[in-house]
Amino acid sequence: MQRPKYFTPKEVSEHNTLEDLWVSFLGKVCDLSPLATQYKGDVLIRPIVECAGKDISHWFCPRTKDIRTHVDQLTCCVKYFTPRGRFVHIPPPCPRTDWANDFETPWWRDRRYEVGLLSSKTRWIRIVNTLTAQKQILEVCSEETLDEILLRYLKYNSHAASYTWKFEGFNLDMSRTLGDNGIISEHEDEDEELYSSHVDQDLFIPSICLYFNDDLTEF
Template identity: 65%
Template sequence: MGRPKYFTPNEVSIHNTIDDIWVSFLGKVFNLTPLCEKYKGDVLLKPILLSAGKDISNWFNPKNKDIRTHVDPLTGCIIPYCPNGRFIHIPPPYPSSDWANDFGRPWWKDDSYVVGILSKKTRFIKIINTLTSQDQVIEVCSEENMSEILERYLKYNLHAGSYTWKYDGRNLDMNKSLEENNIPDEDEDFYKLSMNDDTFLQAIHLYFNDDLTEQ
């Protein structure tokens, strides 16, 4: 098994249409586009569509990772708690002859929809290309190693793999995270001191080696 793919909340949020819908909950990121295609036109899709691109962890019990429940005040029975309305794979609150329960695993327990892990903490870093004197601020996941951060940076520089990545004059270990490379996350310190963290972002410098990416 390879490393999981990490996503920022901002990356999840752009997938917010019926043709491209992601949600996150309990630390995982789900691509529910196939589910929406399968149940297109079903009124039970509405709560999911309204939550497109958002975190819906409040729908779930973090202990058993299942839908939260509550006691129905009319029947005294324990039923799923759906504050935004009943949704796909949730049974009706009362016996119903038209309820089809032959769908297999409910979507929130189906790992085939999982595309990655939601970052517990994101960071902004500044990357400076010493060859061109251009700099770029990007948001990364704190769990990512430098090689994965390099992948994020490729859209700004397709030849980023042809550079040596350094911080404070030190070569970075591309298999380690920012923290493991002794690049601390100072967001909390900036907040306590009421400092503009954008002005004091840690800068990673790229030094050109040889354009090995040239085809």
């Protein structure tokens, strides 16, 4: 089976317009741009647009994977919990004849919108090109293999596949993750705090060294 693509929260946050609208929820990343285009000008798309680029897991019940519900105190009826207002594919609170319910699958269950998974933890690494002495610091997903991290690095070096990737002198298994290769930060639990503080990040970011193989492989 094809591995899913992982995204960092920062990558999701960059898709925050009506024309380019991503959200994440319950570990999934969805591109709702087609939905936003379809309902452009409709008040029901507004709550989703307001959360473009954000995680909306709090909208959902982790157990049912459906929109949270609550019991209305006045009617004692079960209703969807929509603090930002009713949105696309949520039925009206009372029966109406003008509500089209022919969409079959609500957008949060429609796999056509899924583009990948949200990383449960991101990491920072430094990639050092020993041939040119160039250094690049990247935020990557802890679930990604080195081959997938290589694809992220291609925009800085299109010949990245022509190098042997090493950590502390040992060749890395490109089909495995950083953790599987033994690249574990000594301050793993403190990473986020360190990156947001004024502490010198260079002291805590592991360095991966690239050694040229005399082979100009290019993606």
